[in-house]
Amino acid sequence: MRRRLYFMLPDVRNTRQMVNDLLLARIEDQHIHVLAKDGVPLEGLHEASILQKTDIAHGAETGLAVGGAIGIFAGLAAILFPPAGVSLELVTILIAALIGAAFGAWVSSMIASGIPNSRLKTFEQGIAQGRILMMVDVPISRVDEIRKLIASVHPEASPGGMEPTIPAFP
Known part of the structure; x- marks a missing residue:
């Protein structure tokens, strides 16, 4: 398990130096990321x-949660009020929940990709002022x-706190 540490740095030069020091401390390059406002040259930085x-x-x-819940209710409604001539089993609820969860996760992630x-x-104000978030x-x-x-x-690096847990996959 990992924890994400946040730091605000004044410029690219200091950011590069800090990345080098972290690499010397055996923090892998893939675990160091920076975020700056558009137009700031970040060549060589992740x-x-x-x-x-x-x-x-x-x-x-x-x-996932909302879509799954709606799927459960839709499956229940389909069983309680089946279409004419169709006999539905309880597995209908499971299938509807899975489809609802998958659809909900997909739609919500597409919407959230713009947020x-x-x-x-x-950190938004510091980034807008030209500082770099690491x-x-x-x-x-x-x-x-x-x-x-x-x-x-x-x-010169202002500590910005720590995120409790970082999943292993990203």
Whole structure:
């Protein structure tokens, strides 16, 4: 399991230096992402992915739950009020729930792909002013070590908090 640490940095030069220090501390490059306003040159840095920039994951979770619930009710309605001449089994509820959950997750994630990540709302002003947000995913056992390293080597980096858990797949 990993935790995501957030840091605001004043410019690209300081960001590159901090990335180099994190690499020397054996934080893999794939676990360091940056987010800046449009037009800021980020060559050589890993820009945040669409999963990190938008609310896709939250939208998919919400759509999965709501779509599944609607599917259950639709399946129940189909069993209680079946079409003429059709005999439906209880498995209809399961099938309707699965279809509803899949459809809900898909539709919600498409809608949420256009919405900025709500977890990054506190950093919007700094990014708009030209600062750079760095997201570092570190193993739980190394959180304090990395925080201390960055505080001692990069006083210009403003700590922005920590996200409780990061799933293994993104």
